[in-house]
Amino acid sequence: MDLLILFSVLVGSAIAGIVGNMIASELYDRAPMLARWIVNRAVRHVPQEHQERYEEEWLSHLDDCEGKISQVFHACGCMRASYRLKNVGSSKQHYVNRSRIKNTLNKHHWNGHLLMNYSFHEASPRLWTAFKSFEFRVRLRFRYADPILRGQAIERWLVFTRFRMNRYWNIKRLFSISIRHATKPTSLQSNP
Amino acid sequence: MAINDQDVRLTQPTLKVLRFLLETPREGRSGAEMSKATKVGSGTLYPMLARLEAAGWLSSEWESIDPSEAGRPRRRFYMLSGVGYRAAHTALADLQIGTGELAWTS
Numbered sequence: 001m002d003l004l005i006l007f008s009v010l011v012g013s014a015i016a017g018i019v020g021n022m023i024a025s026e027l028y029d030r031a032p033m034l035a036r037w038i039v040n041r042a043v044r045h046v047p048q049e050h051q052e053r054y055e056e057e058w059l060s061h062l063d064d065c066e067g068k069i070s071q072v073f074h075a076c077g078c079m080r081a082s083y084r085l086k087n088v089g090s091s092k093q094h095y096v097n098r099s100r101i102k103n104t105l106n107k108h109h110w111n112g113h114l115l116m117n118y119s120f121h122e123a124s125p126r127l128w129t130a131f132k133s134f135e136f137r138v139r140l141r142f143r144y145a146d147p148i149l150r151g152q153a154i155e156r157w158l159v160f161t162r163f164r165m166n167r168y169w170n171i172k173r174l175f176s177i178s179i180r181h182a183t184k185p186t187s188l189q190s191n192p
Numbered sequence: 193m194a195i196n197d198q199d200v201r202l203t204q205p206t207l208k209v210l211r212f213l214l215e216t217p218r219e220g221r222s223g224a225e226m227s228k229a230t231k232v233g234s235g236t237l238y239p240m241l242a243r244l245e246a247a248g249w250l251s252s253e254w255e256s257i258d259p260s261e262a263g264r265p266r267r268r269f270y271m272l273s274g275v276g277y278r279a280a281h282t283a284l285a286d287l288q289i290g291t292g293e294l295a296w297t298s
Binding site for chain 1: 222224225237239255259264268
């Protein structure tokens with residue numbers, strides 16, 4: 001009985017292997033056609049005025065792809081690009097999470113008061129941005145408006161973790177929004 | 193589709209593409225060439241190129257062939273504009289990415 005089961009398993013796996021191989025081979029042969037079909041579908045999602053352009057451009061890119069599998073990858077990328085192209089030039093590129101920025105600022109004693117001081121001085125802080133893996137660092141430098149510390153430059157690092165890298169440039173916008181919405185200080189003596 | 197400079201997000205793929213284009217600023221490069229050289233996939237590359245073009249950093253033109261004669265679709269070549277050349281230089285100099293370490297300007 002055991003031998004029969006073993007034999008059945010062997011025969012079954014051999015058949016499955018052959019059929020799987022045939023299907024994979026068939027799919028591989030049809031990959032360029034599939035890629036072309038995906039590109040044509042993707043073009044439909046592009047804004048109408050750009051459809052003709054991207055169809056030709058993406059199909060030429062498809063011809064330049066080395067290997068059939070890379071053609072399918074390119075086609076899938078085109079599908080993704082077609083959805084993202086809709087947002088180009090629109091106002092949908094805001095990744096504002098103001099509360100998160102404010103929380104971080106408060107944690108570092110950068111309260112609304114200090115930010116408003118910056119705002120009163122109307123001096124653009126020199127802002128440097130860079131990224132390392134998924135960490136986002138910002139260094140700001142500006143001057144106190146405090147009567148005692150007036151004129152002294154301060155410089156601080158802020159580190160935001162788990163920021164998506166492709167969003168980092170919007171940090172400038174986040175700061176400008178945070179600054180604009182910061183509470184007006186009641187006393188100039190309460191600087192950290 | 194025009195956007196301003198503030199909307200050009202200088203992500204790592206964008207910087208890779210800008211650096212690649214800076215190698216031969218006067219020469220047009222197709223999407224396939226850029227994708228191959230920078231390893232940036234089509235899904236990221238084309239929206240990025242569209243944004244850079246809309247911001248005036250890039251200009252593009254069709255390959256000068258007749259598709260029916262050549263028997264293949266025309267390529268679209270992208271090149272840096274004057275504004276893009278300066279902006280790309282500034283962005284790469286400011287961030288100094290690619291040296292393995294972060295370097296801050298002061």
